[in-house]
Amino acid sequence: MAVELSASQALGLWHAVALEQVRSGDGDLTVRQLAILLHIYLVPPPHTVRGLAATLNVTKPVITRALDTMGAMGIVDRARDNLDLRNVIIKRTLAGALYLEKFGDLIIDKGRLMAG
Numbered sequence: 001m002a003v004e005l006s007a008s009q010a011l012g013l014w015h016a017v018a019l020e021q022v023r024s025g026d027g028d029l030t031v032r033q034l035a036i037l038l039h040i041y042l043v044p045p046p047h048t049v050r051g052l053a054a055t056l057n058v059t060k061p062v063i064t065r066a067l068d069t070m071g072a073m074g075i076v077d078r079a080r081d082n083l084d085l086r087n088v089i090i091k092r093t094l095a096g097a098l099y100l101e102k103f104g105d106l107i108i109d110k111g112r113l114m115a116g
Contacts, residue, residue, distance in 0.1 A: 009114065017103075017108040026102065027073050027083050032056070033066045040076060040090055041100055047090040048081070 007015065022028045029037065039055060040047050049067070052062045067090065070076045075096035081087035 004115050013114055017107050020106055049088045
């Protein structure tokens with residue numbers, strides 16, 4: 001189902017979702033961290049620091065810093081690649097899946113409020 005939004009409506013939805021996410025206390029992510037998290041969960045694995053850096057067109061240290069924060073929240077995990085120890089594999093966690101499920105539900109709820 002296609003949803004038609006004006007730029008102002010789309011920004012209003014994003015604003016409402018961002019405000020509620022910050023207010024919830026569930027841990028709010030930067031746009032970069034959210035992009036990384038969504039990529040890890042929506043694009044089939046495997047995911048590596050090197051691959052994420054290339055996808056987002058940022059350096060590996062930028063990805064590492066973001067993963068440090070998300071790892072502390074328990075929404076991603078990291079492990080060395082046994083086949084190539086230079087690679088770090090990014091793994092999904094149950095906490096990360098639940099975080100994104102709640103985030104998706106929040107978007108739906110705010111969208112419905114906007115439409116109603």
